[in-house]
Amino acid sequence: MGAPRLHFHLRHKLQSFLLDLDERFAEYLGPEEFCLYNMCNNHFFYDRKPFEQFLEGTSSEQLVIVTDPPFGCRTELISHTLRSLRKLHNQINRLPCTPLSIFWIYPYYSANHIRQEMPELEMCDYRINYTNHLRYTNVGKQSRFCGSPVRLFTNVPLRLLKLPLEGYKYCHKCDCYTAKENQHCNRCEKCPSVNGQTYKHCASCDACVKPNYVHCTNCRRCTQKEGHNCSFYQTKQHCWLCGQKGHIETKCPNFQKRKTNYSKGCLLCGKRNHREKRCAYRTKYFRELCFMNETTIQCL
Ligand SMILES: [Zn+2]
Ligand SMILES: [Zn+2]
Ligand SMILES: [Zn+2]
């Protein structure tokens, strides 16, 4: 889907089908391997039959969808299309609801949007460079501080993706490859960096944060120092007690009723070595339901 160079690379080695919005490909590629297609609304401009024949008889283990949408595209439209293609594949092959392997190429700063739509996708640290796209490459003058911001989001287990050792390392604790600069944090139990910088663990936040962040005791969080305005910043935060957006823990309207007397350290137990997210007493006050990687919190 929108990844023509990959199709040209694969077409003589594997079975591959290109869905793309550029009509010029029809001059080179026959209907058995190309269909003019808009991935924003899952619209096939030509006959869809050849594509259906391509899907027919491929099991979900044999089929991979790679999509490289323009970065302005709305993630909810792309994910809707991905779900529609899965449904089509499942219908044609008379399968029960079976996931297909997805590789979605997109910038790391859209990770939250993608997670909202498809929580089953995880981000791989691999930086994608475009040879024909000056802004998104790490070679040449225009290179960005930490290399390309473009990453791979996938539902394939990350431990199956072997990355080159130049720039990446295998993390035994995470059991997957991560960027060299992405140092494992034992407290957070992960390689925490999303942007390729080396994060530092802040004991007051009890979380790993970007290296240039400074801790604000008022907001109880690390953030950019420049232009920081406590009250504005707090309206953009997710509460570590109730999980809702718009306030921080000290102002949580859902928790005030059963106020504990702790004002320093963890508000639930008073200890200084962790924050409310990781408090052993959470279950006394909240019920957490996890479904498809998404957690909903109920105050008891
Ligand atoms: Zn790790
Ligand atoms: Zn950490
Ligand atoms: Zn902090």
Ligand SMILES: [Zn+2]
């Ligand atoms: Zn602040």
Ligand SMILES: [Zn+2]
């Ligand atoms: Zn709250």
Ligand SMILES: [Zn+2]
């Ligand atoms: Zn606690």
